[in-house]
Amino acid sequence: MNRIIEKLEESQVRKDLPVLRPGDTVRVHVRLKEAEGEKEKERIQPYEGVVIAQRGRLASRSVTIRRVSFGVGVERIFPINSPSIQSIEVVRSGKVRRAKLYYLRGRKGKAARIKRVDRVEAVATVAESAE
Numbered sequence: 001m002n003r004i005i006e007k008l009e010e011s012q013v014r015k016d017l018p019v020l021r022p023g024d025t026v027r028v029h030v031r032l033k034e035a036e037g038e039k040e041k042e043r044i045q046p047y048e049g050v051v052i053a054q055r056g057r058l059a060s061r062s063v064t065i066r067r068v069s070f071g072v073g074v075e076r077i078f079p080i081n082s083p084s085i086q087s088i089e090v091v092r093s094g095k096v097r098r099a100k101l102y103y104l105r106g107r108k109g110k111a112a113r114i115k116r117v118d119r120v121e122a123v124a125t126v127a128e129s130a131e
Contacts, residue, residue, distance in 0.1 A: 009058040014081050020063055022101050023094030023114050024051045028065065028078055029086040044086055047076060050094070050114065052101040066104060068112075073105060093119040 020026060027048045034041045049067030052075070056062055061080045066073060078085060094114035104112050 006058065009060075012059045012081065013061075017080060017088050018090050020051050020054065020080075020088070020090070021093070022051050022054065022099055023096035024090050025049070025092040025094065025114075026051055026065065027089050027091050029088070030078075031084045031086055048091065049074075049076075050101070050104065052104060054099070066101075093117050 025048065027046050029044050029046050032043055032045050034043060047065065047067070049065040051063050052066045053064040054061070055064075059081050062077055063080060064075055064077050066075045068074070080088075093116070095117040096114060101114075
């Protein structure tokens, strides 16, 4: 990638998000706009699931998160640097041996479990980067 473009994208990347890895169970707090008549309300809805894929880097990075809701697998792709994402928290870290976990789509119940691992990660906050 061109260094000028890379420097520009680095300035646009959010620094308040944790390190995400495939196999991690995360909770993404998403801002939703609800239109009730002429009023437009905004609320925050958490979406919890397993990170099954990551793509891109810097400003164009996105993650695919899968969860099972009422017996149906639901996947959402979140652009990490989107303003519609309020925060992301890692609920549980998982140990997996591959980068893309698409094989989880064909598994149900106990077969879809991921081994748990204790990982301590430092989260870079905006206040620390300003210093």
